[in-house]
């Protein structure tokens with residue numbers, strides 16, 4: 097397989113972590129997401145002109161959520177819980193992250209540097225309350241019994257909150273710290289610096 101990733105792309109980090117969780121052999125191809133003609137270059141690999149894209153033979157899977165689902169199927173279900181009810185909850189959490197948290201995303205743009213703490217307005221607070229609720233459900237260092245796609249998807253958010261000075265409390269804080277200290281996330285962080 098080939099995974100097409102982009103410079104400073106958090107969706108690419110998530111997909112990359114999923115390839116590791118699935119244990120698949122994967123060549124990583126990194127694309128610049130700025131500069132002259134970068135969109136033309138990207139369009140050679142990506143029908144949506146977005147990253148990440150997973151290429152498996154003739155099959156081209158664009159979008160991180162679809163990539164996570166495909167890798168789960170390729171790995172005999174390693175990325176999602178075995179129990180079907182838990183799996184449905186996991187999919188809800190993945191979908192919620194994928195389409196939500198727009199305030200946090202726009203107020204706290206991804207950065208590899210340090211950042212000034214962000215001023216918390218009511219819209220950001222509402223999302224933080226929801227993140228706290230979600231993170232409080234984690235059992236041990238992971239959301240479910242074993243590390244999976246949900247942890248990979250939320251690790252970037254956990255780190256983004258830390259970078260912008262938002263440390264959650266109680267069990268939510270424990271999960272936030274577990275995610276940012278997770279060796280797989282630390283590897284993803286090293287990866288993105290090279291993309």
Ligand SMILES: N[C@@H](CCC(=O)N[C@@H](CS)C(=O)NCC(=O)O)C(=O)O
Nearest residue numbers: 105106107129146147148159160161
């Ligand atoms: N919903 C997509 C979002 C992908 C996306 O927005 N990717 C950004 C980078 S994180 C991108 O490719 N941007 C292209 C550009 O900046 O031109 C996914 O989950 O894969």
